[in-house]
Amino acid sequence: MVSHAQGIGNVGNILEDKKGQRQGRRLVGIVDRDKKFHEQPYLAQFTLVVGGGKGPTDTHCIYQHPERTDQYIIVLNPACDLWLLKAARQAQLPLDEMGVPTELESFKDFSKQNGVTKNPKMRELLWRIQQARPPMYRELAEFVASIMDIAPPRYL
Template sequence: MPENVLFVPECHVDTALTRTLLADRLTFINHQHGISKVANVLRDQAKSGKARFVVGMVDKDKKFADVHYLRPFANSRPVAARLGPDCRYCIYQHPAHASHYLIVMEPACDTWIFEAAHASGLALADFGLPPTLPAFIEVMKDEDTEDKPQLIRLLRAIQQAQPPAYRELAEFVADVMDQNSRLWQ
């Protein structure tokens, strides 16, 4: 197992997705609450001089462009993207810190999960979750979201179904964990 990998999700629902992508290897996850705190961890890792792979996960919202350390990510071309009508995200690489990546969910991770479930042919009601997007988003705001059995079962079902957006993110995470030399450059 690599010791120099850190995933930094922004919120509880992002953490739940990250846990699924990492098969619950929690030692690689540093949950932060808020986009500026994710940026602070990335910045601090860059200052430490450690050769560490750091992957932040944030939602693209109005605050994104205002966070100083995230601007270089936002101003660079994505190394991977899914920009279709469902399951949107971009993966950016920091131009000055090649081992720093940022996964930007657009518009937000809760919507991404909702769309990935539908792309997988899964009915949210079968998991005890609201079938409409507004109600689903509301439930995902709970502080215990990452530990909700309903969400964990849903994410595992999405993982099993392997819709393209999930599969692509999982491949990226696998490459980071393997520290594959072809890593998204």
């Protein structure tokens, strides 16, 4: 199941919720690198398990809850909108032909629209990134597949 929660505080609240504490239920939250990460009380408990995610070439880092070891947080570096734009460029997608903004500020506006997860252009962008499997996407997809016990993505 995929659930979209706007804002780092809401992601933390969902993970902390009793539903998120059910035995055997694995949860993966994805948030932007944000100074608010450690200000959210529940997320502050998570410990770094993969990467540092702060350098210019680091695309993410992964945290795990020390007691609820089936809960993870992927912290994207840079923020999600720029991460998506970089992944699209790495995949050499024709954003202009897809009707998706190619400049960062316009892309940020596009990606922050209300209901963007239902926007056909955003859905196509995400699908094409998934199909192209650029390296920055592939690493995260393989990690999520491994902890969720699902078949790893196949590469052409």
